[in-house]
Amino acid sequence: MRMRFKPYARPELLATDWHAHTPLENKGHWHQQFVRVDAPMHLELGCGKGGFLARLASSHPENNYLGIDITDKVLILAKRNIERIYAEKGLPVDNVQIMSLDIERILSAFDENDTVQRIYINFCNPWNRKHAHQKHRLTHTRQLALYRTILADEGEIYFKTDDENLFNDSLEYFPEAGFDITWMTRDLHAEEPEWNIRTEHEAMFTEQGIKTKALIAKKRTIENEAEFLADAIAKRTAIEKAEGAAIKAAEDARLAAKKAAKAQK
Numbered sequence: 001m002r003m004r005f006k007p008y009a010r011p012e013l014l015a016t017d018w019h020a021h022t023p024l025e026n027k028g029h030w031h032q033q034f035v036r037v038d039a040p041m042h043l044e045l046g047c048g049k050g051g052f053l054a055r056l057a058s059s060h061p062e063n064n065y066l067g068i069d070i071t072d073k074v075l076i077l078a079k080r081n082i083e084r085i086y087a088e089k090g091l092p093v094d095n096v097q098i099m100s101l102d103i104e105r106i107l108s109a110f111d112e113n114d115t116v117q118r119i120y121i122n123f124c125n126p127w128n129r130k131h132a133h134q135k136h137r138l139t140h141t142r143q144l145a146l147y148r149t150i151l152a153d154e155g156e157i158y159f160k161t162d163d164e165n166l167f168n169d170s171l172e173y174f175p176e177a178g179f180d181i182t183w184m185t186r187d188l189h190a191e192e193p194e195w196n197i198r199t200e201h202e203a204m205f206t207e208q209g210i211k212t213k214a215l216i217a218k219k220r221t222i223e224n225e226a227e228f229l230a231d232a233i234a235k236r237t238a239i240e241k242a243e244g245a246a247i248k249a250a251e252d253a254r255l256a257a258k259k260a261a262k263a264q265k
């Protein structure tokens, strides 16, 4: 569903002191943006309306959290949800910040000094299987290579999705980018772990009868990391181009058969 432009969003976010107004300027200094500078930092990529982040962060004052989304239209809802949930619990909002950023350019705002222990990716856009589209997936090998810069050794990524293709492909992306998948399920709610917090999209897909697929992946230390990742990305690109060519050939054949059948009539 396309959301309308919200003219009040930017001014309200700019009046919030836990909204990062100029994220690029915090590059290399994210820990210093929090009251507890030594606390572990966790990120949520594509935090949407923020219900997950609000409940998670307010239950874990021992960690600092950063919620990132590309658009103020949803970030404003995250801001209000965080405010409401912290107020209900009688807590000050001092361990969470939100910001708008295109995650495909995450390293414009973070570097290796901004070490994070954990990244959450919940119900990101699945994109389709064409090469030009797949590379925008937030779990794509190319993206995972970027996250490695800021993830601590043995840092983890918690990933949930409704989408079968994205999940299956992600089972390849993670090992390719030097992550070990330490846990996975194709039906998260069958035996729901006590740590799970259902997101807005998770609730919506569950109501439609779509199962939540989930995994936890741990960053593995790899030698010659730059070379390893360049090689992994090149191989992934080749796989996607071959798949794209096969999809196109099948589509061309289908159209040619349709045309021939029409001509015979």
Ligand SMILES: C[S@@+](CC[C@H](N)C(=O)[O-])C[C@H]1O[C@@H](n2cnc3c(N)ncnc32)[C@H](O)[C@@H]1O
Residues within 6 Å of the ligand: 045, 046, 047, 048, 049, 068, 069, 070, 071, 074, 101, 102, 103, 104, 122, 123, 124, 125, 199, 200, 201, 202
């Ligand atoms: C399908 S919603 C899921 C929201 C939430 N995580 C949930 O589970 O309910 C995907 C979110 O990711 C954000 N998003 C998509 N691409 C992004 C990107 N490249 N950078 C930052 N946020 C992005 C969208 O704006 C949207 O809020």
